[in-house]
Amino acid sequence: MADVIKKATRESYGEALAELGAEYPQLVVLDADLSKSTKTDVFKKKFPERFINCGIAEANMMSIAAGLSSTGMIPFASSFAMFAAGRAFEQVRNSIGYPHLNVKIGATHAGISVGEDGATHQCCEDIALMRSIPGMVILNPADHVEAKAAVRAAVEYNGPVYLRFGRLAVPVFNDPETYKFEIGKGVTLRDGNDVTIIATGLMVWEAIKAADQLKEQGIHARVINIHTIKPFDKELVVKAAKETGVVVTVEEHSVIGGLGEAVSSAICEEGVACGVVKIGVQDRFGVSGPAVEVLKAFGLDSENVVSVVKDAMKKFKA
């Protein structure tokens, strides 16, 4: 694993926009004075006439995007997750969600892996907020390959899409030659029938590492990547719950309103007897520090996943 390439999914976002800009003349990119951080500056360099800087005014940016899309353009409105989903929530709901306009929201710097900037910028509520908007598609890619594919899928889909990207460089584990992305379809990355680890976004790699460590200890964990939080792949999740009896969810987001709750609901609604343990941000704010240290402190690393899986198996499979 030493030679694995690392790349932040926000970089993938910028690259994908620059590529897609050539194919889609109606694609425009909006930013709120963060283009160097969100990486939309990659697009700006290539298509300056289709890059709209809105200044530090995210609420206005979302409604501007709605107006642009009402005339047939495909706007990507970009900011940090905290401001895209948080500050501008009501604009996203009323200007974009209610009229179901074809606006894509590119939200970078999601979760606590923002690191040093600390709690004010570590958005762990965006998935919960966006899930509550009817008709909103939520994509949370795990690596560079998946992130680029997700941006393409968002352009090809007609309707509002929230895309979640990270600041931290993370391993690229998907093969660009063979990887296929389909909105709403989870991906099984490891087979196993002892327990299921369901992860999303940057936590997918930690889940894979955890499964590999568990395998060495004789525990065969199934690993599912839920890159689309909404629409949710209920079928895949319920099948895994039935077949393995224990599910551990891993997300870089609050355990309230995120992946873990979507998984729990799906399993309960089908009456499957299956314990669910949620790894995520446990109803608390983030804190400053280097991303990897903060992730570890919050239990968002493979070592903690291994330990939680073993505890869950003891609790539910004894």
Add this chain to the structure above:
Amino acid sequence: MNPDVVKQLSIHAYQIRKGAVTAVFSAKSGHPGGSLSVADILTYLYFHEMNIDPANPHMEDRDRFVLSKGHCAPALYATLAERGYFSKDELTGLRHYGKLLQGHPDMKTIPGVDMSTGSLGQGVSTACGIALSTKLRNKDYRVYSVLGDGEIEEGQVWEAAMFASHYKLDNLCIFVDNNGLQIDGPISTVCSPEPIPDKFKAFGFHVIEINAHDYNEIEAAVEEAKKTKGQPTAIIAHSVKGKGVSFMENNPAWHGAAPNAEQYEQAMKDLDGHLAELEG
């Protein structure tokens, strides 16, 4: 403007006022005061100015209208009905379950509504987005939007104003329906947005002040806006809240209240009186 045209527009405006008040009466809720104050501006735009086709509401290069003060939907709906986008019978279904006309404008289902609005401050931003798109695609249609004078207390309005000026959206013309009243009372006492013209000037707008009920002044301002290059135009339209219904005029109580049967009868009597005067 030819006096016959003024007369014809005035007749439409009073029909629109009747439609708006009837809709609010049928709904037993809604916003008559601001609907009555904005009626002449809507009439001018929909019956004299905008390039639109009620038979083809999605016509590609039509002029666009965004009612940023979306709560005055009864006036917009009555205007669209008067212009032939849908039957006037729909007006009595306002706010009723299962009917066409939602409490606030819904672009997905209501013919002629160019943008869903209702949450104050957002409409004018979407109008900026439409105006920008027009420029990016080298089209030449114009974008109109009406804001309430209470609405401009929303910070987003000024984000939009900064944006419109920065991007030189000279195809954007906004009206501020300056009737001086908001729900809790006179705008000057609630949390004053005055001086309104100075604020828009400072934000880079070409500003024109008019009487919102004088078609000659509306026409002159709209024509001046069309000739203004390199900056957006804000028309501060001094209006009378509740215009045309004696007991509603200049009374903030009628911002968001429906008349009872007796009041409705009086309102229709007032409006019919104005119509009779015009047609007399």
